[in-house]
Amino acid sequence: GAVVSQHPSRVICKSGTSVKIECRSLDFQATTMFWYRQFPKQSLMLMATSNEGSKATYEQGVEKDKFLINHASLTLSTLTVTSAHPEDSSFYICSASGTGGSEQYFGPGTRLTVT
Amino acid sequence: AQKITQTQPGMFVQEKEAVTLDCTYDTSDPSYGLFWYKQPSSGEMIFLIYQGSYDQQNATEGRYSLNFQKARKSANLVISASQLGDSAMYFCAMTPAYRGSTLGRLYFGRGTQLTVWP
DSSP, rough: OOEEEEOEEEEEEEEEEEEEEEEEEEESSSSEEEEEEOOTTTTEEEEEEEEETSSEETTTTOOOEEEEEEEETTTTTEEEEOOOOEEEEEEEEEEEESSOOOOOOEEEOOEEEEE | OOEEOOOEEEEEEEOOOOEEEEOEEEEOSSEEEEEEEEEEETOOOEEEEEEETTOOOOETTTTEEEEEETTTTTEEEOOOOOGGGGGGEEEEEESSOOBTTTOOEEEEOOOOOEEEOO
């Protein structure tokens, strides 16, 4: 199956700083990437959908100015958590799908801890 | 709106036995896809099986089979011959699109924690 990578896998940052998470499709062109957030022992909640070359579509309740998403190429999408606070600590997972009916492939996730 | 319901927060099964994880869904879309994912403690989401709303036969993938009952809007996952490595969180998910078209977002259930004991 297709491979999606995420970097970093774990990050600890101080409150008030910004953190960038990368999501890469390694062997296919991802026209659409999705960013999910998962709190401990809970389900995945979609944060936003990004299409290459266009602005991301955010789910209701997700602050677009806080969670900046850039999908500049067909293999890379980034999520930047700006001015992070402890409540932003969570597990962030991206997924990617290609053109023509490919399924979604998930990255391994990034565990963010804000101190 | 789409909704996925997994009513079993936890399930226990003995090694080599079969187990069924329940999933019901609600949607007004005529075409949709149903997925099951496994999430071990490492956090990665592992795709297990897919069922399209117009698929005539229930999907099977090795030890995994999906008991799809469209009229009842249920898509239960059956794991045969459970192994210790099957212990994980299992999520049922739905996309309001049919495979063969560009997939949209996934709607996830709350998950079922499966524990396999020797």
